[in-house]
Amino acid sequence: MGRKNIAFVLIFLLTALAAFPQQQDSALAKPLRFSVTVGACVTHYIDNLDYGNQNLGKNFAGFSFRLLWEPEYRLSLGAETGSYTMFKVKSPPGSAITGDITRRVTPVFLLVRMHIVDYIYFSTGFGLAFLTNTSNHADQKIVTNTTSLSNYLFSASYIYPLSTHWQLGVEVKVFDFGAYNDWMNSMQVFGTFRF
Amino acid sequence: MRYPILYISAFIILAVSCNKVEDVPVPVAKDSILKGTNSLEVASKPLMEGIYKVNSASSVFGDTIVVKWTREKLSFACFNGIYFVMDAGSLNSDISIEGYWRDGYSDGTGLCAMTIAKAEGGNEIVNEITPQQIIMRGAFGYGDDTTDQTFTLTYIRPFSDKVKNTKFNVLAHRAGGRTSDRLPVSENSIEMINWTERLGSTGIEVDVRITRDKVAFLYHDADINIRLTKKGPLSGEIKAYSWQELSSYVRLIHGEKIPTLEEALTFVVDSTNLDFVYLDMKEDKEAMAVVIPIQQKMLHRAHDKGRTVTIVVGIPSTAVLNDLMTYPDYQAIPSLCELTIDDVRTANSIVWSPRWTMGTQIDLVEQMHSEGKTAICWTIDNPAWIRDYLNNGHFDGLLTNFPSVVTYYHYIQK
Numbered sequence: 001m002g003r004k005n006i007a008f009v010l011i012f013l014l015t016a017l018a019a020f021p022q023q024q025d026s027a028l029a030k031p032l033r034f035s036v037t038v039g040a041c042v043t044h045y046i047d048n049l050d051y052g053n054q055n056l057g058k059n060f061a062g063f064s065f066r067l068l069w070e071p072e073y074r075l076s077l078g079a080e081t082g083s084y085t086m087f088k089v090k091s092p093p094g095s096a097i098t099g100d101i102t103r104r105v106t107p108v109f110l111l112v113r114m115h116i117v118d119y120i121y122f123s124t125g126f127g128l129a130f131l132t133n134t135s136n137h138a139d140q141k142i143v144t145n146t147t148s149l150s151n152y153l154f155s156a157s158y159i160y161p162l163s164t165h166w167q168l169g170v171e172v173k174v175f176d177f178g179a180y181n182d183w184m185n186s187m188q189v190f191g192t193f194r195f
Numbered sequence: 196m197r198y199p200i201l202y203i204s205a206f207i208i209l210a211v212s213c214n215k216v217e218d219v220p221v222p223v224a225k226d227s228i229l230k231g232t233n234s235l236e237v238a239s240k241p242l243m244e245g246i247y248k249v250n251s252a253s254s255v256f257g258d259t260i261v262v263k264w265t266r267e268k269l270s271f272a273c274f275n276g277i278y279f280v281m282d283a284g285s286l287n288s289d290i291s292i293e294g295y296w297r298d299g300y301s302d303g304t305g306l307c308a309m310t311i312a313k314a315e316g317g318n319e320i321v322n323e324i325t326p327q328q329i330i331m332r333g334a335f336g337y338g339d340d341t342t343d344q345t346f347t348l349t350y351i352r353p354f355s356d357k358v359k360n361t362k363f364n365v366l367a368h369r370a371g372g373r374t375s376d377r378l379p380v381s382e383n384s385i386e387m388i389n390w391t392e393r394l395g396s397t398g399i400e401v402d403v404r405i406t407r408d409k410v411a412f413l414y415h416d417a418d419i420n421i422r423l424t425k426k427g428p429l430s431g432e433i434k435a436y437s438w439q440e441l442s443s444y445v446r447l448i449h450g451e452k453i454p455t456l457e458e459a460l461t462f463v464v465d466s467t468n469l470d471f472v473y474l475d476m477k478e479d480k481e482a483m484a485v486v487i488p489i490q491q492k493m494l495h496r497a498h499d500k501g502r503t504v505t506i507v508v509g510i511p512s513t514a515v516l517n518d519l520m521t522y523p524d525y526q527a528i529p530s531l532c533e534l535t536i537d538d539v540r541t542a543n544s545i546v547w548s549p550r551w552t553m554g555t556q557i558d559l560v561e562q563m564h565s566e567g568k569t570a571i572c573w574t575i576d577n578p579a580w581i582r583d584y585l586n587n588g589h590f591d592g593l594l595t596n597f598p599s600v601v602t603y604y605h606y607i608q609k
Contacts, residue, residue, distance in 0.1 A: 048426065049426050049427060049428065050425035050426045050427065050446075051425040051426070051427040051444070051445070051446045051450075052427040052428045052429075052443070052444040052445075053427075053428070056428075087428065089428040089444075091443065095443060096439055096442070096443055097439045097440065097443055101428040101429060101444065103428065103430065131430060131431075133428075133429060133430045133431050135429065135436065135440055137437070137439065137440055138437070138439070140437065142407070142435050142436060142437075142440070144430060144431020144432050144435050145431060146418070146430050146431050179420075179430070180420075180421055180426060180430055181421060181426065
């Protein structure tokens with residue numbers, strides 16, 4: 001099945017989920033309808049390189065930013081972005097050239113978050129991803145950019161409310177970036193301000 | 196979780212969608228019938244070439260098959276895109292033939308093993324005498340396992356005088372065919388150049404790009420992608436990189452190195468019988484200054500080796516034409532022009548190459564012929580159109596992703 005079809009299926013599923021009224025709405029009506037989240041994470045690139053993956057660095061720090069509209073108890077809609085380093089390859093000893101290659105990504109995803117049980121949330125997202133490759137060899141820095149059109153995110157979160165407005169949480173994410181079939185997961189801690 | 200089935204379904208769909216398109220492996224016989232056989236003498240091989248009647252399995256391969264030696268391989272070409280790549284050897288005047296068949300338009304493939312018995316032409320062929328009859332008897336199968344379908348070919352006639360006496364170019368696109376057609380080697384690779392003659396190709400078209408440090412190399416797309424290359428650390432626009440970076444970090448989809456233009460042309464001149472190379476210029480700024488010296492060097496190399504090889508720089512756009520016209524004495528540079536015949540005259544191209552959708556354009560083709568130029572049509576892939584253009588057109592060659600089909604319809608002509 002092509003990625004376009006998957007995107008249609010996901011949109012359909014998420015729209016269907018959002019269309020169901022939640023019984024708890026009236027009982028738990030909240031005055032706070034929006035939230036801003038900032039997170040810091042450690043990423044791990046799932047190495048599926050077929051070539052040139054000697055001396056591959058797979059673990060890096062990153063951060064994310066998320067804005068959510070929380071109209072009801074169960075589902076929230078929003079957008080997420082961030083900046084992550086996927087991998088860094090250093091040329092192996094004895095190779096014809098010395099240097100390194102780094103791939104970074106900035107995703108811009110639409111996000112749906114679902115409250116599962118107390119403190120536990122699942123999220124899924126899809127959208128664009130902007131890949132940047134930086135090659136440093138022979139004192140030359142070459143930067144190329146690629147826009148990936150077919151990208152997905154799945155995550156599970158534990159969110160603990162500190163006060164009416166503030167929350168802390170941890171989250172595990174899995175990313176799929178379609179342009180080069182890159183997979184990456186991350187573990188992040190985040191703080192949320194609700195308003 | 197309120198809708199677990201929906202989430203699980205979505206995850207499964209996503210996971211399944213990530214599977215790569217499978218390759219079509221070349222079948223290999225477990226117990227070769229060629230063990231212990233001797234190679235055929237050079238003079239014996241042409242005696243086997245010609246048009247054969249398919250006595251069985253005609254519903255699969257058609258009523259007739261073109262049989263032709265292409266360097267070290269014996270190739271069969273069918274009307275419908277199926278081709279055979281075979282090896283042959285003799286033992287006690289029996290000739291054993293073994294290899295595989297492949298449907299170029301699908302993933303159908305299988306083994307084939309045949310024999311020309313001593314009394315059915317084998318003895319004459321081995322002794323380099325024109326045989327009275329040739330009957331190939333054997334079987335083919337599907338996949339790697341068996342050859343359980345009866346397959347018999349009977350020699351009908353040699354190639355016609357028209358075919359023998361006419362120079363016709365069977366030009367293979369991207370050095371042999373597209374990677375997307377799941378060929379066993381990657382497009383625009385040395386390996387593809389080595390392989391393409393098995394499909395009957397007499398020449399190739401290759402895509403030429405220039406690296407950041409002015410090295411000409413073969414590659415079709417503008418970017419590094421996992422359609423054409425093994426997944427590696429480099430990405431983005433391919434011309435942004437130096438040759439050292441490309442050669443160190445990029446491999447084509449079947450594992451081959453990206454060749455430089457010079458490596459590719461050296462291979463053509465030194466190691467093949469190909470006699471026509473069309474350099475399809477993918478860059479239009481200062482590319483001719485890089486490519487033309489290599490073209491000239493390789494033309495001299497071919498001349499020194501006593502080979503007649505035509506190497507033309509392509510002119511697919513006005514921008515490339517303008518780039519060519521910045522080169523000193525550009526009208527002396529062998530070129531192929533895809534634009535109008537006026538542009539052909541401006542560049543003094545030796546070949547006019549219109550798109551096939553423009554039709555057979557017989558008047559314009561004849562006009563080019565009258566001016567001493569040749570006309571080659573690109574890129575025609577449908578068997579019915581190939582047959583029509585060969586039967587009704589006046590082109591001197593066809594560029595195609597399916598050279599075996601052009602081979603069939605060319606050599607079948609009376």
